Amino acid sequence: xxxxxxxxxxxxxxxxxxxxxxxxxxxxxxxxxxxxxxxxxxxxxxxxxxxxxxxxxxxxxxxxxxxxxxxxxxxxxxxxxxxxxxxxxxxxxxxxxxxxxxxxxxxxxxxxxxxxxxxxxxxxxxxxxxxxxxxxxxxxxxxxxxxxxxxxxxxxxxxxxxxxxxxxxxxxxxxxxxxxxxxxxxxxxxxxxxxxxxxxxxxxxxxxxxxxxxxxxxxxxxxxxxxxxxxxxxxxxxxxxxxxxxxxxxxxxxxxxxxxxxxxxxxxxxxxxxxxxxxxxxxxxxxxxxxxxxxxxxxxxxxxxxxxxxxxxxxxxxxxxxxxxxxxxxxxxxxxxxxxxxxxxxxxxxxxxxxxxxxxxxxxxxxxxxxxxxxxxxxxxxxxxxxx
Amino acid sequence: xxxxxxxxxxxxxxxxxxxxxxxxxxxxxxxxxxxxxxxxxxxxxxxxxxxxxxxxxxxxxxxxxxxxxxxxxxxxxxxxxxxxxxxxxxxxxxxxxxxxxxxxxxxxxxxxxxxxxxxxxxxxxxxxxxxxxxxxxxxxxxxxxxxxxxxxxxxxxxxxxxxxxxxxxxxxxxxxxxxxxxxxxxxxxxxxxxxxxxxxxxxxxxxxxxxxxxxxxxxxxxxxxxxxxxxxxxxxxxxxxxxxxxxxxxxxxxxxxxxxx
Numbered sequence: 001x002x003x004x005x006x007x008x009x010x011x012x013x014x015x016x017x018x019x020x021x022x023x024x025x026x027x028x029x030x031x032x033x034x035x036x037x038x039x040x041x042x043x044x045x046x047x048x049x050x051x052x053x054x055x056x057x058x059x060x061x062x063x064x065x066x067x068x069x070x071x072x073x074x075x076x077x078x079x080x081x082x083x084x085x086x087x088x089x090x091x092x093x094x095x096x097x098x099x100x101x102x103x104x105x106x107x108x109x110x111x112x113x114x115x116x117x118x119x120x121x122x123x124x125x126x127x128x129x130x131x132x133x134x135x136x137x138x139x140x141x142x143x144x145x146x147x148x149x150x151x152x153x154x155x156x157x158x159x160x161x162x163x164x165x166x167x168x169x170x171x172x173x174x175x176x177x178x179x180x181x182x183x184x185x186x187x188x189x190x191x192x193x194x195x196x197x198x199x200x201x202x203x204x205x206x207x208x209x210x211x212x213x214x215x216x217x218x219x220x221x222x223x224x225x226x227x228x229x230x231x232x233x234x235x236x237x238x239x240x241x242x243x244x245x246x247x248x249x250x251x252x253x254x255x256x257x258x259x260x261x262x263x264x265x266x267x268x269x270x271x272x273x274x275x276x277x278x279x280x281x282x283x284x285x286x287x288x289x290x291x292x293x294x295x296x297x298x299x300x301x302x303x304x305x306x307x308x309x310x311x312x313x314x315x316x317x318x319x320x321x322x323x324x325x326x327x328x329x330x331x332x333x334x335x336x337x338x339x340x341x342x343x344x345x346x347x348x349x350x351x352x353x354x355x356x357x358x359x360x361x362x363x364x365x366x367x368x369x370x371x372x373x374x375x376x377x378x379x380x381x382x383x384x385x386x387x388x
Numbered sequence: 389x390x391x392x393x394x395x396x397x398x399x400x401x402x403x404x405x406x407x408x409x410x411x412x413x414x415x416x417x418x419x420x421x422x423x424x425x426x427x428x429x430x431x432x433x434x435x436x437x438x439x440x441x442x443x444x445x446x447x448x449x450x451x452x453x454x455x456x457x458x459x460x461x462x463x464x465x466x467x468x469x470x471x472x473x474x475x476x477x478x479x480x481x482x483x484x485x486x487x488x489x490x491x492x493x494x495x496x497x498x499x500x501x502x503x504x505x506x507x508x509x510x511x512x513x514x515x516x517x518x519x520x521x522x523x524x525x526x527x528x529x530x531x532x533x534x535x536x537x538x539x540x541x542x543x544x545x546x547x548x549x550x551x552x553x554x555x556x557x558x559x560x561x562x563x564x565x566x567x568x569x570x571x572x573x574x575x576x577x578x579x580x581x582x583x584x585x586x587x588x589x590x591x592x593x594x595x596x597x598x599x600x601x602x603x604x605x606x607x608x609x610x611x612x613x614x615x616x617x618x619x620x621x622x623x624x625x626x627x628x629x630x631x632x633x634x635x636x637x638x639x640x641x642x643x644x645x646x647x648x649x
Contacts, residue, residue, distance in 0.1 A: 011463065011579045019573055049575040062577030072576070 003301075012068045016075035019048070020083070028080035031210035032360050037162050038210055041083055046117025051090055054314075055099060059107055061115040066314070070252040070307040077256025078263070081364030082210035084256055088249030089158040089211075090114070093372075094121025097167050097242045098189065101230035110165050110189055122163035123246075124154035124216050125239050132377055134169075134239060137185055139218065141170035146225045148188060150218040153200065156371070160214025161199050166190045167242070168216070169235050185235035189227045196221030207363035244325045246372045248310055251303045251328035254336035254368035258296050261336075261343035261361045265289065268347055268356075279346070288346060292339045299332040323385045330378035333368035340365040389442040389536070391433045392496060393466070394489060394503040394519070395426040397450055397457035401508050405617045422457045425504025429564035431571040432534050433502050434465045440536060443467050445496060449477060449488055455587050462582035463574035470496075474591035479605025482510070486518030487602040491595030493523060500541060501561040505530060516563035526556040529563040 005013070023041050031038050045051055053069040055061020062068075069091060077084030098111045098121075113119040130136035139152025150170055157166075166189070173184040190197060200215030230238050266289060269280040279285050306328035309321035340362035344351035351358050369375045399405070399418035406414040422430075433444045446461040448454050449472040458469035472492045480488060493501065501523075503516035513529070520527035532551060533544035539558055544551040546565060574582075592603070601607055629635035643649045 006583075007459075008580050008583045011459065011574065011583070012576055015463075015574045015576065015579065048573050049577055053576050057577065062575060062580070064576045064580050068576050068580075 008064075009067060009071065012064070013071050013075065016050075016072045017078075019044075019050075020075045020079045024076055024083045025079035028082070028357070028360070029354075031080060031082050033209075033354070035204070035209045037212045038080070038083060038086070039162070041080075042086060042117075042120065042162075045083075045087065049117070050087060051117035051120070052095065052115030053091065055095060055111065055115040059099065059115050060112040065307075066248070066310045067304060067307040070248060070303060073249050073252040074256040074259070074303075077253040077364075078260035080210075081253060081257050081361070082208045084253040085158055085208050085211050085250075086120075088246065088253055089123065090121045090163075092246040092249040093123030093158075093242055094163070094165060094167050096245050097123075097187065097229060097238055098165075100241065101187070101234075101238055102189075103226075105226065106189060106229065114165060119164035120159055120162055122157055122159040122166045123242065124157050124166055124168040125243075126154060126156050127152070128155050132374060134185075134236065135183055137169060137171050137183060139168070139170040141172050141186060141188060143172075143225065144222075147222040148225060148228065150188070150190070150196070150221040150223065152218055154216040155200075156203060157214055157216050158211050158371075160212045160216065161202070162212040164192050166192070166216065167229060168218075169239055172232055172235075175233060184233045185239070186232045187229040187235040187238045188223060189229050190218075190221070190223055194221055194223060205367075207360070207365070207367050243372055244322045245310060247325040247329040247378070248303065248306045248321075250368055250372045251299075251306065251325070251332040254329070254332035254365065255296070255299050255303050257361050257365050257368070258292075258299060258332070258336040258339040261340045261358050261365075262289075262292050262296055264357055264361075265292070265343040265346050268350075272348075285346060288342055292342055295335045296339060299328075299335040302328040302331050323382055326373070326378040326381040329368075329373065330375050330382070333365075333375060336365040336368050337362075389436070389440060389499045390497050391436060391442050391444050392493060392498045392501045393426070393430045393433045393444060393446050393461070394501065394516070395430060395446055395448050395457055395461060396423045396504070396507045396509075397421070397448065397454040398423045398507050398509040407615065407617065420453070420456065422460055423504050423507045423509075424566040425506060425508075425564055427504075427571040428566045428568040429502040429504050429562075430461055430464065430466065431569040432531075432562075432564055433500075434572065435569060436500075436534075436536060437465065445470060445498075447489065447492060447496075448472065449480075449485060449492070458587055459579075459582040459585070460574060462585050463578035464572055465578065468588070469585065470588045470590060472590050472595075476592050476604045479608060480603065481608035481610035482512050482514040482518060483609055484603050484605075484607040486515045486522060487598055487607070488595060489515070490519050490522035491598035492590055493519065494596035495590075495594065499558045501525075501559070502534075503561065503563050505563045505565050513563070516561060520561035523561070526560040527563070528554045528556055528560065531562045531564050532567055534562060534564070534568065 049062045052061035053064045054066050057063040073084045073088050095114050114121050141148045141150050168188045168190045171183045172186040175184045196219045198217045200217050203213040269285050270278050272279045306324040309324040313319040313321050343358040344362050350356050397420050399415050400421045406417040408414045436442050437444050444466045445468040446466045447470040455471050506513035517527045528543045530546045531543045532546040535542045540555050542555050545554050
């Protein structure tokens with residue numbers, strides 16, 4: 001067992017840190033206040049290969065590992081939670097399922113431009129009536145000749161209007177499983193601009209306000225038969241597999257937000273003077289910081305462990321990383337919420353003011369406990385494994 | 389086209405300079421970075437590579453850990469890396485350094501050599517032009533812009549209030565200013581490749597046409613008597629003007645009084 005980062009990972013961290021400080025941080029406040037999708041930053045990330053980090057070079061990616069990807073999301077999220085989730089949703093939720101389940105033709109057509117960052121990806125599973133209960137899907141796909149016809153809608157879709165390629169789930173029939181009739185769910189690749197595919201409401205969110213969160217609407221949207229992703233009826237498995245990976249990305253985002261809030265709070269408590277001394281000289285501050293730092297370190301260990309476990313899966317598909325991913329996301333998200341809340345408290349009145357980044361970080365942290373499986377879902381995944 | 393870029397790993401002076409008790413730089417206490425002017429020179433070479441196709445070799449003289457700076461250059465897009473390292477080369481001043489680097493370059497083919505104007509740890513701006521002198525090739529220093537036209541380089545050479553356009557037939561050497569180009573970032577894939585890449589390592593025995601009397605501490609005519617950090621000369625003066633324009637007027641008067649302007 002070794003907690004030392006390799007030379008590659010140390011250099012990658014330096015790269016992501018520099019990029020985040022120079023490119024993402026200066027825009028973070030404006031991105032939040034104006035709900036501005038940071039297109040300029042995304043274009044730069046594409047140029048430097050940040051949108052295809054764990055993808056093999058033969059598919060236009062960088063040929064790096066999951067840990068490198070995790071560190072990218074972490075460093076971006078330290079300064080801008082929006083930038084972190086854009087990379088995470090693109091990589092984990094769109095690139096990964098196409099890389100894992102796509103046909104050679106689908107990889108050629110979609111994976112290569114996605115990994116090169118020429119196209120941005122998104123993932124549509126959630127519906128108004130199907131959040132944690134993915135079986136509640138209403139969107140339907142019917143095969144008509146050489147085309148699938150999609151009807152229905154998806155909500156809360158990250159990278160919603162800004163993406164070019166979408167992995168969409170829809171009901172394609174009914175199946176009997178253990179004597180129960182269940183919906184047969186399949187996955188599809190849908191391109192922006194396909195007739196019948198439009199955008200509905202843009203969500204006005206508490207945090208990660210620059211990420212483009214939209215409703216997707218499909219009205220007699222015809223896509224080629226060849227755009228079925230994986231086998232018909234395997235959609236639920238594809239969704240669950242994808243979310244396992246996505247959880248590692250969101251865990252990295254939560255970790256980054258917590259680290260960012262901690263860094264700023266350490267700096268602030270050294271500068272802020274009350275009763276003639278820095279507030280860092282008070283034992284309460286010291287103990288709070290100690291607790292925050294310890295939890296951040298524990299979260300980091302879980303997130304990196306999940307990344308290494310998924311890396312094992314890359315070479316040996318029999319390896320499961322589901323529990324590690326759930327634990328990492330559950331813990332990192334709750335630490336992000338706790339640390340950012342304490343960060344605001346330690347900043348006092350200033351922490352409640354928009355100018356101070358911890359205010360934004362506290363709002364950004366909350367979503368990490370909700371999306372890509374709520375904390376409750378993570379507990380279900382973890383306990384199901386314990387009690388099986 | 390073959391381009392050699394000479395780079396130096398230097399202590400990052402952003403967070404202040406730290407000294408050992410004997411007055412020498414405490415390099416271990418400071419972060420090591422690629423010298424900013426050299427990085428701009430590397431960027432210029434990589435842009436020429438993007439534009440015309442070129443093989444870019446980065447070369448440095450230093451301790452074995454200077455390989456980190458070479459790996460960063462490879463991760464940015466350089467093709468080959470050469471590290472010149474040997475105990476007998478330690479303690480070199482600009483003369484011994486340029487003699488050593490020229491001795492290494494004599495083993496390589498090149499059309500263009502790019503160095504940074506100066507390193508932030510020594511600020512001498514001497515090594516680049518000295519290398520050109522040792523190799524007997526033209527040098528254009530202080531490049532703020534660099535283009536290739538046929539078999540020559542066309543450089544904007546920076547002055548305080550203007551620039552001169554200077555041409556030189558290749559092979560030649562150009563010293564780059566950090567303003568020349570904002571350097572690109574590494575790429576994640578570039579980092580992974582760079583960490584696997586082989587770095588050519590040369591010692592004293594590999595240097596061509598170099599005399600022992602011109603290398604290392606013994607071959608360095610410069611003797612440093614004392615080194616110190618910048619010190620604040622006084623407490624300064626604080627004024628509270630009635631208006632911004634009064635404040636500006638006061639500052640201008642003071643600067644004129646001291647013949648600064």
